[in-house]
Amino acid sequence: xxxxxxxxxxxxxxxxxxxxxxxxxxxxxxxxxxxxxxxxxxxxxxxxxxxxxxxxxxxxxxxxxxxxxxxxxxxxxxxxxxxxxxxxxxxxxxxxxxxxxxxxxxxxxxxxxxxxxxxxxxxxxxxxxxxxxxxxxxxxxxxxxxxxxxxxxxxxxxxxxxxxxxxxxxxxxxxxxxxxxxxxxxxxxxxxxxxxxxxxxxxxxxxxxxxxxxxxxx
Amino acid sequence: xxxxxxxxxxxxxxxxxxxxxxxxxxxxxxxxxxxxxxxxxxxxxxxxxxxxxxxxxxxxxxxxxxxxxxxxxxxxxxxxxxxxxxxxxxxxxxxxxxxxxxxxxxxxxxxxxxxxxxxxxxxxxxxxxxxxxxxxxxxxxxxxxxxxxxxxxxxxxxxxxxxxxxxxxxxxxxxxxxxxxxxxxxxxxxxxxxxxxxxxxxxxxxxxxxxxxxxxxxxxxxxxxx
Ligand SMILES: [Zn+2]
Numbered sequence: 001x002x003x004x005x006x007x008x009x010x011x012x013x014x015x016x017x018x019x020x021x022x023x024x025x026x027x028x029x030x031x032x033x034x035x036x037x038x039x040x041x042x043x044x045x046x047x048x049x050x051x052x053x054x055x056x057x058x059x060x061x062x063x064x065x066x067x068x069x070x071x072x073x074x075x076x077x078x079x080x081x082x083x084x085x086x087x088x089x090x091x092x093x094x095x096x097x098x099x100x101x102x103x104x105x106x107x108x109x110x111x112x113x114x115x116x117x118x119x120x121x122x123x124x125x126x127x128x129x130x131x132x133x134x135x136x137x138x139x140x141x142x143x144x145x146x147x148x149x150x151x152x153x154x155x156x157x158x159x160x161x162x163x164x165x166x167x168x169x170x171x172x173x174x175x176x177x178x179x180x181x182x183x184x185x186x187x188x189x190x191x192x193x194x195x196x197x198x199x200x201x202x203x204x205x206x207x208x209x210x211x212x213x214x215x216x217x218x
Numbered sequence: 219x220x221x222x223x224x225x226x227x228x229x230x231x232x233x234x235x236x237x238x239x240x241x242x243x244x245x246x247x248x249x250x251x252x253x254x255x256x257x258x259x260x261x262x263x264x265x266x267x268x269x270x271x272x273x274x275x276x277x278x279x280x281x282x283x284x285x286x287x288x289x290x291x292x293x294x295x296x297x298x299x300x301x302x303x304x305x306x307x308x309x310x311x312x313x314x315x316x317x318x319x320x321x322x323x324x325x326x327x328x329x330x331x332x333x334x335x336x337x338x339x340x341x342x343x344x345x346x347x348x349x350x351x352x353x354x355x356x357x358x359x360x361x362x363x364x365x366x367x368x369x370x371x372x373x374x375x376x377x378x379x380x381x382x383x384x385x386x387x388x389x390x391x392x393x394x395x396x397x398x399x400x401x402x403x404x405x406x407x408x409x410x411x412x413x414x415x416x417x418x419x420x421x422x423x424x425x426x427x428x429x430x431x432x433x434x435x436x437x438x439x440x441x442x443x444x
Binding site: 006007008009010012013014015016017018019020021022023024025033034035036041092097100103104135136139146149150151153154155156157158160161162163164165175176180181184191195199200202203 | 228230240242258366
């Protein structure tokens with residue numbers, strides 16, 4: 001946790017296993033202890049991050065434009081309604097459910113957008129020169145993104161449960177809309193994007209005590 | 219906290235690299251209750267707990283039993299205009315089994331039921347021989363790695379919050395009661411939290427290695443050149 005330069009596996013000509021922590025000679029490709037692929041901490045790994053990120057973003061657009069679900073109440077007597085994520089929230093506010101509206105707003109709007117921005121920023125600054133404090137801040141952001149990403153699935157589960165209520169004869173029919181599927185895919189793709197990001201890259205740009213030219217930043 | 223062995227900077231033997239920042243550490247045998255933190259990023263490297271294997275096995279069995287209850291007991295009960303009705307998750311899944319929604323239903327069921335159960339089995343498979351002091355099963359390393367990789371996709375606790383939100387949405391239209399299966403899901407969250415507290419990946423990997431796992435023939439290829 002100090003400013004002292006730290007010996008890393010990479011600088012020692014070794015490679016650490018991200019799955020179990022075991023250290024191997026740099027040229028080894030698979031961890032003999034846990035069987036995971038050994039990946040060196042370099043910026044090539046970011047391609048995968050960007051690919052999943054883009055897939056997640058592409059899926060996030062229809063998730064907001066199309067309805068999350070279509071409701072037909074009481075055999076269609078009251079007509080059928082379709083609601084997108086935003087319309088669903090407006091409805092919650094209309095009925096005075098402010099706290100639930102906040103949960104849905106945070107889970108389906110704030111968290112996904114913050115996640116897209118954070119991952120893009122982390123991928124862009126990865127490996128760039130940084131101070132120790134900046135590196136700690138970036139690692140914190142990465143940990144928050146990794147922890148919070150799954151929680152965006154709440155809205156998908158809500159739609160699933162409401163659709164299940166059809167079974168109880170509660171309403172004539174509730175159909176999940178196309179947005180439910182694209183939103184679920186968007187969350188899954190962003191989770192994969194965050195998982196593909198290698199946090200070891202955050203530390204690659206830190207200054208070294210003895211600069212020998214080929215080490216450090218790349 | 220004795221360094222248990224010498225380390226080797228050319229082969230990496232006896233060393234541990236922090237998965238979050240790549241800092242090298244000399245592997246040490248920790249006492250239960252001790253915590254090893256990364257000198258650079260401060261992340262926990264190892265935190266062994268006494269009797270953790272037995273506890274983890276017990277908690278895995280608890281998960282499977284609770285999950286059986288969560289599938290087959292009524293999940294939600296609804297009453298409207300004097301008519302009561304109840305359904306279980308299993309009933310819901312069956313009702314959707316031939317519709318266009320099948321992929322969505324399968325994905326949701328996998329995340330809330332399938333993966334927690336699968337992870338429990340993988341963990342039991344890995345830990346039972348280790349807890350008995352025997353050599354691990356043949357695929358123990360792969361089983362444990364999969365169990366860890368599947369962790370973020372196991373979403374029972376998010377499902378519980380989702381249920382709460384859904385109930386508020388329909389609150390004005392009908393009376394909905396939570397069935398025993400819902401409470402089983404809530405209990406699962408607690409079991410999962412307890413399991414996380416006992417889980418120390420480093421200790422389990424060390425145990426798998428020390429108990430003499432022969433990996434699936436890959437060690438034969440160790441002498442290859444880059
Ligand atoms: Zn490994």
